[in-house]
Amino acid sequence: MNGGITELTIRTGSPYPVWVGDGLLRDCGELLARRTAPCTVFLVSDDVVAPLYMERTAQAFAAAGFTVVRHMFPHGEAHKTPETLMQLVEHMAQAGLTRADIAAALGGGVTGDLTGFAASVYQRGIRCVQLPTTVLAAVDSSVGGKTAVDLPAGKNLMGSFWQPFAVICDCETFATLPPAVYADGLAEAVKYGVLCDPALFARFEGFSRGDATADLIARCISIKEQYVTGDETDHGKRQFLNLGHTPAHAIEKCSGYAVSHGSAVAAGMVLMARTSERLDYASEAFSDRLAALLARFGLPTHTDFTARELSDAAVSDKKRRGDTLTLVMPRAIGDCVLVPVKMEELERIFEAGIDG
Numbered sequence: 100m101n102g103g104i105t106e107l108t109i110r111t112g113s114p115y116p117v118w119v120g121d122g123l124l125r126d127c128g129e130l131l132a133r134r135t136a137p138c139t140v141f142l143v144s145d146d147v148v149a150p151l152y153m154e155r156t157a158q159a160f161a162a163a164g165f166t167v168v169r170h171m172f173p174h175g176e177a178h179k180t181p182e183t184l185m186q187l188v189e190h191m192a193q194a195g196l197t198r199a200d201i202a203a204a205l206g207g208g209v210t211g212d213l214t215g216f217a218a219s220v221y222q223r224g225i226r227c228v229q230l231p232t233t234v235l236a237a238v239d240s241s242v243g244g245k246t247a248v249d250l251p252a253g254k255n256l257m258g259s260f261w262q263p264f265a266v267i268c269d270c271e272t273f274a275t276l277p278p279a280v281y282a283d284g285l286a287e288a289v290k291y292g293v294l295c296d297p298a299l300f301a302r303f304e305g306f307s308r309g310d311a312t313a314d315l316i317a318r319c320i321s322i323k324e325q326y327v328t329g330d331e332t333d334h335g336k337r338q339f340l341n342l343g344h345t346p347a348h349a350i351e352k353c354s355g356y357a358v359s360h361g362s363a364v365a366a367g368m369v370l371m372a373r374t375s376e377r378l379d380y381a382s383e384a385f386s387d388r389l390a391a392l393l394a395r396f397g398l399p400t401h402t403d404f405t406a407r408e409l410s411d412a413a414v415s416d417k418k419r420r421g422d423t424l425t426l427v428m429p430r431a432i433g434d435c436v437l438v439p440v441k442m443e444e445l446e447r448i449f450e451a452g453i454d455g
């Protein structure tokens with residue numbers, strides 16, 4: 100067993116462990132065996148991740164006494180659909196999976212969201228293990244229990260809250276990430292610094308590729324844990340995790356989803372930082388510092404869409420409740436507040452962040 104493992108506990112209704120370390124895909128069977136008797140593991144990956152990591156993962160589960168059934172689907176957001184979900188669930192049924200068995204998501208956020216959702220509906224719910232292989236999945240989507248697929252009308256419109264049974268994060272897998280996918284995850288990681296941890300933010304300012312080490316990932320997950328605990332279904336403090344996400348979802352939508360989520364979050368955070376300074380929410384000037392950091396990671400810090408286009412797109416955002424929406428307003432690095440705004444105010448707010 101690998102020596103350097105960090106273990107965190109996510110204190111949701113049914114608490115679960117997150118194990119973070121290097122080389123953990125080789126230990127995943129032993130780790131899971133700490134939590135459950137041998138059963139069938141339905142191992143899901145996309146066609147990019149499967150050739151890289153499925154074999155070693157399947158072998159590790161088998162060596163610990165689990166029976167492994169493999170499932171592969173085509174990679175990319177375009178396949179996070181009800182059709183892919185149905186194929187997955189049909190395969191679970193054909194494989195004779197029972198409620199004693201486990202679905203395991205080996206991959207990025209698409210694999211995690213899809214597999215988590217399938218696990219939540221198959222036989223009214225079976226256990227799900229998340230094995231994130233992107234920085235984004237590691238610091239964000241694998242923890243917290245949000246699962247979904249996309250509909251033609253919008254992203255993540257069909258889904259569930261389904262907390263994982265365990266999360267096993269092997270940071271060695273980040274070595275094979277394309278630079279743009281790596282950077283997408285850093286956008287979400289920087290978000291935690293802006294939310295509540297100036298020291299983490301400063302650490303990113305001295306960051307170079309390869310520094311997404313286990314302790315840094317673990318710090319990000321522990322911050323997410325603080326916001327999810329006690330608000331699993333996103334009605335209270337969990338909303339802070341949407342920093343930058345109202346403009347980000349609008350940017351993604353306006354681009355026909357050509358702009359990736361992490362890139363949109365980067366541009367969205369800078370927009371909110373500029374808004375905050377111009378509308379006097381900010382307690383200090385920090386938007387240039389934020390933009391400089393994100394630009395260094397190769398992330399966008401600006402959007403070409405107009406405030407009108409973005410606010411129109413945001414009107415159909417599922418985070419909206421009636422005619423108001425809660426914005427996360429950054430006031431400084433490490434300090435954010437929730438601000439309820441009327442939908443009709445949104446264009447003016449975006450305008451302030453886009454201008455000049």
Ligand SMILES: NC(=O)c1ccc[n+]([C@@H]2O[C@H](COP(=O)([O-])OP(=O)(O)OC[C@H]3O[C@@H](n4cnc5c(N)ncnc54)[C@H](O)[C@@H]3O)[C@@H](O)[C@H]2O)c1
Nearest residue numbers: 147174207208209210232233235236240245272275276280
């Ligand atoms: N559930 C949540 O709380 C939550 C939070 C944030 C984002 N998300 C969702 O996550 C998705 C984005 O996640 P993502 O950026 O991980 O996307 P992704 O899963 O599509 O992965 C990006 C690309 O990287 C490839 N890849 C994954 N791991 C790799 C590795 N180790 N080496 C080489 N290539 C690898 C994938 O095949 C894919 O082509 C979106 O659908 C978003 O809605 C969910």
Ligand SMILES: [Zn+2]
Nearest residue numbers: 287344360364
């Ligand atoms: Zn996000």
